[in-house]
Amino acid sequence: MSSTSDERRTRVLHAVDQLGSVRVTELAEQLRMPVITLRRDVAALAEVGLVHRVHGSVVSTSVQAGTAVLGPSVGLLVPGVGQYFDEVIAGARQAAGPTSAQLVLGISSYEASADRVQVDQLLRSGVEGLLLAPNWTADARPQDQDWVARLPVPTVLVERRPAPGGEAAGLDTVSSDHRHGVLLALRHLSALGHGRIALMARSDTWTAHEVRRGYAEGCELLGLVPGPVLESGIPVVDAAPVAEALADGVTAVLVHNDQDALQLLPLLRARGLRVPEDLAVVSYDDVFAALGAPPLTAVAPPKRAVGAEALGILLRRLGSPAATPVCHLQLLPELTVRESCGAARR
Incomplete structure (x- = not known):
């Protein structure tokens, strides 16, 4: 999926989160988007559980039977949606259901410079913890990664492992081997x-x-x-x-x-x-x-399991940070x- 569609769907998500529930035609007018394009975006977002579709309307996942979600708000940063990370998102969302945790998605579109911008937006939205899949390259130095260890909320790295010796190596990580x-x-x-x-x-x-x-x-x-x-x-x-x-x-x-x-x-x-x-x-x-x-x-x-395990570790750290040891977890593919x-x- 192109960076343009990533940005467009991020706008749709933000609008739906603010409105709670809105008719597709009204949302298309508000966002100045063709209705057919918006319907495709809504369908893609609904497929991975980021919104609900109900009789011509789109509903935020934070709206359940008219009651606001009571669990913690968790930011999830991924480099793109549409393929691999859809499954990671779905796994985190499934694990969030029983806990009433609310996931807030950020998309950095495989641009390293976009990671900090998206994280700043997630923090401004009030998230209490972060699941991050930053766009790290093979030659990334510890000092290029350490900014994630200085974030003001508990953070778990998803499908990423930090370079040894840096500050980021002290963060929880969940990844596929x-x-x-x-x-x-x-x-x-x-x-x-x-x-x-x-x-x-x-x-x-x-x-x-x-x-x-x-x-x-x-x-x-x-x-x-x-x-x-x-x-x-x-x-x-x-x-x-x-x-x-x-x-x-x-x-x-x-x-x-x-x-x-x-x-x-x-x-x-x-x-x-x-x-x-x-x-x-x-x-x-x-x-x-x-x-x-x-x-x-x-x-x-094990893409879904990675998302689920990462959320579980973050929620445990939010609940009892001092009693939770740092975990570097690798799950085996099949x-x-x-x-x-x-x-x-x-």
Whole structure:
């Protein structure tokens, strides 16, 4: 999803939170948006539980049977909505339900400079705690991260791990162990007889950095000769490097993420390459890997569980900060085997 749609949906959320309940047509007029565009935005926000749709109206999740939510207000900062972090949001929201905690969403659109701006807005809205997924790069220094440790409310890092030695290392963190997830994929492909496995991965996100590290570590651990590491989605997905890798003995490829893996499939077919007969493909994320043709075997990070566990830790810290030890929690991904690696057929 583009940064424009992120910003638009943030405006919609803020307006609905202020109004409580409003007809879609009236909200479209107030925000000066086409009704059809607003309906799409409302549908996307409702799908992940950030608003409710009721008979042509949109209702804030903080309005329940006419009674205001009594639990703490928690800010949740994510780098975007529409794919991976939708599941994290859904997990946090599900965990918030029984506690009556109110989630307030901020979207930074993968811009590091936007993180502090969004956090400041969340703090001004009165949140009592923060769940943060800041846009940290692979080469981030401790001093670039330490500002999150100086925030005036309890903070839990989500799908991020701070550099050792900095102030941020003293914060609670909940994340997926992506390196373990990559190891699962490599071990599975190796067991199917693939001795040379390529990696096609992005290089512009925290998860992509962890996937790349996990690939190098996994190949060494399993005694595999590393295949080529191909850039994915920069600027667009390209099948040519994959086809060249096949000529160099590569028989399988792990692709980060689902979107790029799904785009790769028809490009391979256009070159006369069959999946899994000529090339086994495993995707990373498992957001919509099952919709591929063929359905993609995929590493599935525990996205909902990450959101739920992060909220639980934050609520415990809000309730008894002195009695709650700092927690660095990593949850293990799973491998969902489908047709694209040839395992089902074999």
